[in-house]
Amino acid sequence: MNEPDYRLMRRVALGEEDAVVELYSRYSSLVFKLSLQFLSNNAEAEDAVQEIFVRLWKTADRFDPRKAKLVTWVMLITRRHLIDRIRRKSVRPKQQELLDQHKESATDAQPSANMFKHERNALLWQALQELPELQRTVIERAYFQGFTLREVSRQIDAPLGTVKSALSRGLLRLRERTKRDSSPLNF
Amino acid sequence: MTDSIKNYSQLIELAVLDAHGLLESIESDLFNQSFHDAPASVQDEIIRMQYEFATDESLLPTDMPPTELRQKVIDAVAEAADKEAQRLAPLALIGARASAALGQYGSSSSVTFWRTAAIILFGISVLFGYLTVDANKKTSRITEIALSNDANDTLKDLAGAEFKNFINNPFCRITRLEREHGDPSGYIRVALHERTGEGFVIGIDLAKGEEIIITGTTTDGEVIELAKITADGPVAGRKFHIDPSLVIGLTITAINSKTNNRWI
Numbered sequence: 001m002n003e004p005d006y007r008l009m010r011r012v013a014l015g016e017e018d019a020v021v022e023l024y025s026r027y028s029s030l031v032f033k034l035s036l037q038f039l040s041n042n043a044e045a046e047d048a049v050q051e052i053f054v055r056l057w058k059t060a061d062r063f064d065p066r067k068a069k070l071v072t073w074v075m076l077i078t079r080r081h082l083i084d085r086i087r088r089k090s091v092r093p094k095q096q097e098l099l100d101q102h103k104e105s106a107t108d109a110q111p112s113a114n115m116f117k118h119e120r121n122a123l124l125w126q127a128l129q130e131l132p133e134l135q136r137t138v139i140e141r142a143y144f145q146g147f148t149l150r151e152v153s154r155q156i157d158a159p160l161g162t163v164k165s166a167l168s169r170g171l172l173r174l175r176e177r178t179k180r181d182s183s184p185l186n187f
Numbered sequence: 188m189t190d191s192i193k194n195y196s197q198l199i200e201l202a203v204l205d206a207h208g209l210l211e212s213i214e215s216d217l218f219n220q221s222f223h224d225a226p227a228s229v230q231d232e233i234i235r236m237q238y239e240f241a242t243d244e245s246l247l248p249t250d251m252p253p254t255e256l257r258q259k260v261i262d263a264v265a266e267a268a269d270k271e272a273q274r275l276a277p278l279a280l281i282g283a284r285a286s287a288a289l290g291q292y293g294s295s296s297s298v299t300f301w302r303t304a305a306i307i308l309f310g311i312s313v314l315f316g317y318l319t320v321d322a323n324k325k326t327s328r329i330t331e332i333a334l335s336n337d338a339n340d341t342l343k344d345l346a347g348a349e350f351k352n353f354i355n356n357p358f359c360r361i362t363r364l365e366r367e368h369g370d371p372s373g374y375i376r377v378a379l380h381e382r383t384g385e386g387f388v389i390g391i392d393l394a395k396g397e398e399i400i401i402t403g404t405t406t407d408g409e410v411i412e413l414a415k416i417t418a419d420g421p422v423a424g425r426k427f428h429i430d431p432s433l434v435i436g437l438t439i440t441a442i443n444s445k446t447n448n449r450w451i
Contacts, residue, residue: 015268017261024260032252033244046256050263057264061361066435067222068237072206075241079208124246142209149209168200171207175243 005070006063013060024053027074034075037121038082038144052081086146127177135170138163143171198225198233206237223436358382362439364450375450377401377413377439384431386413393418398444403429406436413439 003022011019031052035045056077063073128136137156141147142163149167153160201218204210210218222230364375373393379386388401393416401413414427429437441450 015264017265020261020264021257024257028252028257028260030242030244030247032256033247033250036248036250037246042250042253046253046259049252049256050260053260054263054267057267067219068234069241072234072237072241076206076208076237083208121248127246143207148211164204165200167209168203171203171240174246175240 004065006065009060009063009070012057015057020053020057023056023074027071030071030075031078034078035082037124038086048082048085051085052078055081083143083146086144127174130177131170131173134158134162134166135173138167139170139174142167194221195229198222198229199236202233202237203240206240223438360434364439364441367449367451373397375399375401375441379429379434379437379439381434382431384429384434386427386429387424388414388416388427389422389424390416390418391422393423395419399441399450400444401427401439401441403433403437403439405433415444 008019008022012023028049032045032049035048035052036042039045039048056074059077063070068076128139131139134156138152141152141155142149147155149160149163153163156163158166198218198221201210201214201221205215205218222233225233358381360379360381362377362379364377366373374391375388375393377386377388390397390399393399395418397418398415399418400415402410403413404410411429411433413429414425416423416425442448443450
C-alpha cells in the first residue's frame with residue numbers, strides 16, 4: 001500500500017532521500033512529459049525536471065491534502081515552473097509578431113510556437129485547431145508562451161475577464177475532447 | 188443567473204486556471220479563500236476536476252524520462268539541501284564557540300544548550316521556512332538571537348524534545364504569519380496538531396513589548412482567541428490548546444493588541 005501523501009511530503013520536506021526517490025518514482029513520468037511538451041528539446045526538459053523536483057522539495061510543507069490530491073499539487077508546481085522558465089527565457093514573440101500572427105490565424109491556421117512543430121505535439125496542435133480562435137489564441141499565449149493574462153488582454157485588446165473566461169473554456173473544451181476521444185463508444 | 192450560480196461559475200473558472208498554474212499569486216490566494224468558503228460538494232467537484240486535469244496524459248508526448256535522470260534529480264535535491272544547511276551552519280558553529288568562550292557557561296549543560304539552541308533554530312528555519320526571503324539578513328538576525336543570553340530561558344521553556352516531536356508529527360500544521368503592512372521584521376509561526384488541538388506559537392524578532400493575539404476563524408465564521416504572546420525578548424512563545432473539532436478549516440491570523448495591525 002502506498003504511503004499516505006501527506007506523510008510522504010512531510011518526509012520530502014525534511015529532505016529524506018528515500019522520500020524524494022518515492023516522489024520521483026510516482027510522478028517523474030508525468031513531470032517529464034509535460035516538460036517535454038513545453039520545452040524545445042530533451043536536454044532542456046531534463047534540466048527542468050531536476051529544477052521542478054528541487055522546487056517540490058522546497059514547497060513540500062505547503063502541500064495540503066484537504067485541498068488537492070498530491071498529483072494535482074505536483075503538476076501545479078510543474079506547470080508554474082515551466083511557465084516561469086518560458087518567461088525567463090525571454091524568447092517570447094514580440095508584440096508586432098503577435099499581431100501579425102493574430103491576423104494570419106483567422107485564415108491560415110499556422111502553429112504559433114516552436115513547440116507545435118514537434119511531431120510529438122501533433123495531437124495537441126490538432127486539438128487546439130478545433131477550438132474557436134479566441135480560445136486558441138489565449139491558450140497559446142498564456143499557457144505555452146508564458147504571457148501573463150494581463151499581457152494577453154492588452155495584446156488582443158480584450159477585457160481581462162474575457163481572456164480568463166476564454167482561457168478557462170478553452171482548457172475545459174480540450175479536456176472534453178480528450179474524454180470524447182478516449183470513450184469506449186468512440187471506436 | 189443567481190449570485191450563487193454566478194459565484195459557482197467563477198469558482199470553476201478560477202479552478203481551471205489554477206490547475207494550469209495560470210493564476211497570479213493574489214488571484215491564487217483569492218481562489219484558495221473562495222475554495223475554503225465553498226460547500227463541501229463544490230470542493231469535492233473542484234478536487235476531482237483538478238485531479239483529472241493533472242492526470243490527463245492524452246495530449247502529452249509519450250516519451251519516457253531516461254533512466255539516468257533519476258540519479259540527477261536525487262543529486263539536485265541533495266545539493267539544494269546541502270546549500271540550505273551550509274547557509275544555516277554558522278548557527279551551530281557559533282553555538283559551539285560561544286559555549287567555549289563563555290567560561291561561566293563552560294559546563295556540559297551550556298554546551299548542550301547552545302547545541303540545542305542551534306538545532307532548534309535550524310529546525311524552526313527549515314520547518315517553518317522563514318528564511319525564504321532576504322535570507323542573509325534573517326540568518327544574521329537569528330545568529331544574534333542564538334547568542335543572546337535572554338533567549339536562553341525562553342528557549343528552554345519553549346523547546347526541547349517535546350517541541351521537536353511536536354513539529355515532526357505529520358498531523359502538525361504550520362501557519363506562517365507576516366505583517367500585513369509596514370515593517371517586514373519579525374516572524375510568527377503557529378503549529379497546530381490537527382488531531383489533538385494542541386498548539387504552539389512562536390514569535391521571533393518582534394518589537395520589544397509587542398503584544399500579539401493569535402486568532403482562529405472557524406468554518407462557521409466564529410473567531411476564537413488561540414493565544415497571546417508578549418515580546419519580552421527576541422524569542423517569545425507559548426503553548427495553547429483548542430477543541431480538536433475546530434481545527435479542520437481553521438484560518439489563523441494575528442493582531443497587535445495595541446495598534447490593531449494584522450498579521451496574515
